[in-house]
Amino acid sequence: MEALFYHKIDNEKIKCVLCPHNCIINNGKSGICKVRVNTKGILISENYGVVSSIGFDPIEKKPLYHFYPGTEILSVGSLGCNLQCKFCQNWQISQTSVSEFGRESRFYKPDKIIDLALSRENNSGIAYTYNEPVVFFEFMIDIAKKAKEHNLKNVMVTNGFINKEPLNELNKYIDAYSVDLKAFNNDFFTKYTKSKLEPVKESLLNITKAGKHLEITTLVIPGLNDNPEEFEQMVK
Ligand code: SF4
Incomplete structure (x- = not known):
């Protein structure tokens, strides 16, 4: 594709x-x-249609605590990531190419994912998650467009490291974002994720201005990103 x-x-x-x-x-x-x-x-x-993981999860596991609580959500992941976090828990699927990962992945057309999402009564929609959905943008947006036609909600679990124009395009289809804000310190971003904080802050503002549901998560790593002053700045 x-x-x-x-x-x-x-x-x-x-x-x-x-x-x-x-x-x-x-x-x-x-x-x-x-x-x-x-x-x-x-x-x-290369990862269009390539699914590494798929299954129904409680929506609170995304984590989203204030968006259709008590429902399940069909969660779909592919391969690759635009960050290289040294503490990644999903590195087997995030730090790999399609050819390196090989036969463990399966191929799904968007329609097949929609059918699966519609098959479960307590399912609120589809979550793009597990690896970074930004890097399966084309597959995600094709599913999300169809999901909207069927009144399914679209949830993106993301690091927020995306340029403004593609994010504006996503805002047309994504209903809720769970953004993993890795820290509130650019040195941490550079050293431990090989990316930058500023574009993530811009994405958070963009999502908010678009009127989308937004929840922010931070994985606390003792000694690395647990400075109380930084937390205070983050919350402010
Ligand atoms: S700019 Fe494009 S190719 Fe480079 S990491 Fe980001 S999504 Fe991948």
């Missing part, structure tokens, strides 16, 4: 502008996320 949000630099190189890494990718190579590949000048989303 051809990816969205990229442009050609010359015959060999292309620039992906889906997330703030804005990777410049040579022919035959992938971006930092490992799943978007320059194939002869066309950016291919």
